[in-house]
Amino acid sequence: MANDFLPVTTKFIYYFTGPLPFDVYIQLADDKYTKIYHKNSEHDPNQIYRYENKDLKILYVSNEEKNLFGSFLCELIDQFNTGKGTIDKAKMIDIMKTSLELTYEKIISENDELETNMQWATHQVKGALHLLEDDISSAIEVFKALAGDIQLLKHSYMVSLFSLVLAKKLGINNPKNLMNIGLGALLHDVGHTRVNKELFTKQNLTPKEWEEIKDHPQIGLKIVDFTKGISSDIRSIIMQHHEQYNGRGYPNRLNNSLIFPPAKIVAIADGFCSLLSKASYGDTQYSADQAIKMMKDDIGHYDPEFLNTFEMIIIGDKKKSARK
Ligand SMILES: [Fe+2]
Numbered sequence: 001m002a003n004d005f006l007p008v009t010t011k012f013i014y015y016f017t018g019p020l021p022f023d024v025y026i027q028l029a030d031d032k033y034t035k036i037y038h039k040n041s042e043h044d045p046n047q048i049y050r051y052e053n054k055d056l057k058i059l060y061v062s063n064e065e066k067n068l069f070g071s072f073l074c075e076l077i078d079q080f081n082t083g084k085g086t087i088d089k090a091k092m093i094d095i096m097k098t099s100l101e102l103t104y105e106k107i108i109s110e111n112d113e114l115e116t117n118m119q120w121a122t123h124q125v126k127g128a129l130h131l132l133e134d135d136i137s138s139a140i141e142v143f144k145a146l147a148g149d150i151q152l153l154k155h156s157y158m159v160s161l162f163s164l165v166l167a168k169k170l171g172i173n174n175p176k177n178l179m180n181i182g183l184g185a186l187l188h189d190v191g192h193t194r195v196n197k198e199l200f201t202k203q204n205l206t207p208k209e210w211e212e213i214k215d216h217p218q219i220g221l222k223i224v225d226f227t228k229g230i231s232s233d234i235r236s237i238i239m240q241h242h243e244q245y246n247g248r249g250y251p252n253r254l255n256n257s258l259i260f261p262p263a264k265i266v267a268i269a270d271g272f273c274s275l276l277s278k279a280s281y282g283d284t285q286y287s288a289d290q291a292i293k294m295m296k297d298d299i300g301h302y303d304p305e306f307l308n309t310f311e312m313i314i315i316g317d318k319k320k321s322a323r324k
């Protein structure tokens with residue numbers, strides 16, 4: 001029964017004025033839920049205050065209405081993007097986190113709804129672009145907010161944010177191109193969802209296990225193969241994010257001139273986010289400075305010009321915040 005309901009924080013009800021497009025429940029006992037709001041009817045914020053005073057901070061939405069809830073979150077993201085409503089940056093990070101969790105849960109558990117997932121992901125990337133404006137401080141706030149989340153979700157969104165920052169700094173301003181980079185980055189490791197999870201944290205992989213991991217770009221491509229809204233740019237990013245400037249990457253050992261430039265951007269954001277995260281390197285977690293240094297020392301892996309620009313963003317921003 002518990003699996004039939006999706007927990008949501010009471011905060012979400014405050015974020016929205018007007019009737020909610022889904023029913024809302026409270027949990028009375030382990031397997032007992034009761035409806036407190038009927039969809040499309042006005043809700044009374046005072047009632048929420050009364051629940052909160054009773055220390056009831058989690059409400060529930062039926063799993064059957066998960067899609068309605070997801071679309072509702074997209075609507076909130078749109079409100080933030082267009083400056084309508086009362087969604088500020090802090091609320092937005094909260095909404096984005098929930099929306100991403102929902103999208104990723106669907107990507108992992110279902111195969112047939114990628115089109116809805118893509119529509120949601122598009123809203124998330126639009127939200128990311130709006131959140132980022134021209135600096136990366138929001139990216140760091142999102143990083144903190146996602147701290148407790150599953151690794152793949154956090155990694156994918158962080159790679160998307162850093163890819164967008166780098167793309168903008170490299171002078172890419174066309175909204176369609178930025179959207180493709182953001183979405184490609186969000187989905188770059190979607191193939192991981194079909195690879196044995198234990199391999200990603202295992203030390204000393206056998207050659208066969210390593211080959212299995214190295215299949216994730218092709219697996220990712222297969223997952224998105226028949227999905228509307230997946231442009232060829234997104235496909236190339238998924239397929240090429242582990243190719244290297246010196247031609248030693250995988251799966252096709254493409255060298256510099258053959259690698260799609262947005263895939264080089266995502267490769268840098270990917271390398272950086274992996275070094276920053278504990279899970280990828282056993283217990284070792286590197287600082288931003290160490291990560292950049294290691295990437296620069298790995299001569300030939302990344303596009304050197306792009307990497308220099310990325311260094312300027314990361315180190316430059318740190319200097320700025322140190323002066324504050
Ligand atoms: Fe990857």
Ligand SMILES: [Fe+2]
Pocket residue numbers: 155159188189270
């Ligand atoms: Fe990755």
